[in-house]
Amino acid sequence: xxxxxxxxxxxxPEVLLKAYACGIFPMAESADDPALYWIEPEQRGVIPLxxxxxxxxxxxxxxxxxxxxxxxxxxxxVIDGCAEPAPGRTRTxxxxxxxxxxxxxxxxxxxxxxxxxxxxxxxGGLYGVSLGCxxxxxxxFHRDRDASKVALVHLxxxxxxxxxxxxxxxxxxxxxxxxxxxxxxxxxxHKLLAQALIGEADFFAxxxxxxxxxxRALELVRETTVGPSGDAP
Numbered sequence: 433x434x435x436x437x438x439x440x441x442x443x444x445p446e447v448l449l450k451a452y453a454c455g456i457f458p459m460a461e462s463a464d465d466p467a468l469y470w471i472e473p474e475q476r477g478v479i480p481l482x483x484x485x486x487x488x489x490x491x492x493x494x495x496x497x498x499x500x501x502x503x504x505x506x507x508x509x510v511i512d513g514c515a516e517p518a519p520g521r522t523r524t525x526x527x528x529x530x531x532x533x534x535x536x537x538x539x540x541x542x543x544x545x546x547x548x549x550x551x552x553x554x555x556g557g558l559y560g561v562s563l564g565c566x567x568x569x570x571x572x573f574h575r576d577r578d579a580s581k582v583a584l585v586h587l588x589x590x591x592x593x594x595x596x597x598x599x600x601x602x603x604x605x606x607x608x609x610x611x612x613x614x615x616x617x618x619x620x621x622h623k624l625l626a627q628a629l630i631g632e633a634d635f636f637a638x639x640x641x642x643x644x645x646x647x648r649a650l651e652l653v654r655e656t657t658v659g660p661s662g663d664a665p
Contacts, residue, residue, distance in 0.1 A: 443468065443529070445536045452563050453629055455622055457570075457602060460527040468529060476621040477601035477613050484588045484653055485612040493578050494585050494646040499548040499555070501586045501649075503640050507538045510545040510557045514571035526571070534570070537561060544635055546587045548579040556580040558587065562635050566598040566628035567591055584611065586644065589652035594637035598628035 443458070451457065451470065458468040486494070493499075511534070515526040537543035544567075547557040556579025558572035567587075574580035591599060604613045616624065638644055 443533060445533065445540060445542070448533055448537065449542060449561075449563055452561055452566075452568055453625075455618070455625055457568065458530070458533075460530055465527060466529060468527075471602075472618070473603060474618055475604075475615040476618065477604040477608060478616050478621070478624065479588070479599045479601055479608070479611060479613045481588060481592055481596065481599055482656055483612040483614075484585070485610065486585060486650065486653060487610075490578060490581055490585070491650060494582050494650055497643075497646045499550060499576075499579055499582045500643050501583060501646075502547050502549065502643055503590070503635075504538070504545055505547055506554060507535060507543070507545050507559070509554050510547060510559050510573075511535075513554065513557060513573040513575070514559065516573060534559070534561075546583040546590070548574075548576075548583045550576060557583050560587075562633070564629035565596050565631050565633040566600060566625060567596055567633075567635075568600040569602070581611075582646070585646075585653060586649045589644065589649035590635065590638050591633070592652050592655065594634040595631070596628070596633040598624055600625075 448458070455476070456470050456472045459471055460466075460468055511526065511531055534543050538545075542563060543559060543561050545557055545559045548555055555576035556572070556574035558569060558580060560567050560569040562568075569587075572580040572583065588599065601608050601613050604615050
């Protein structure tokens with residue numbers, strides 16, 4: 433389901449967060465289209481935080497620390513990367529309004545990036561919105577093989593360490609399905625979302641000012657999340 437808002441309608445960061453809390457997110461038709469569409473899929477993409485699949489080859493790459501992974505270092509560069517043409521995607525939905533809105537969310541601590549570097553060169557990453565104990569993945573990119581995949585592993589490690597309950601991927605692609613993404617009917621998704629909006633997770637439970645070793649990220653990803661009663665959910 434989609435509803436179009438004209439370019440003249442102001443959408444503030446506060447309105448955007450309320451939309452996420454209702455299970456709705458914005459997209460543009462293209463970078464040249466100033467209007468936004470409010471999207472609420474019938475089937476919502478979710479990666480269960482205890483269900484991330486890390487193939488053995490990728491695990492070796494993560495453990496090797498070939499990529500230095502940092503967070504919130506260069507928001508604008510990550511947005512630029514996500515807006516680049518890629519195989520199977522000749523144009524982007526990230527328009528000027530999307531860039532401005534998510535930068536304002538970034539400045540208020542509700543939007544975060546996970547960035548993969550080789551030396552000082554950004555070669556992949558992702559960004560998304562944090563609200564309560566939910567993280568809404570928006571987009572990812574890579575310029576070096578496995579860079580975005582490594583960023584995803586580090587993201588899940590950070591979310592688990594910080595007490596998050598939901599990782600929303602919006603849709604399920606063949607690429608995300610390989611990592612454990614599943615489709616959840618709208619009604620079931622709203623129940624998951626309502627539970628995840630209770631309380632406040634900590635994106636910086638792992639330090640944000642120093643890279644986390646890949647081996648540590650894998651340990652966190654493979655740990656079973658334990659609830660307050662001592663039982664795994």
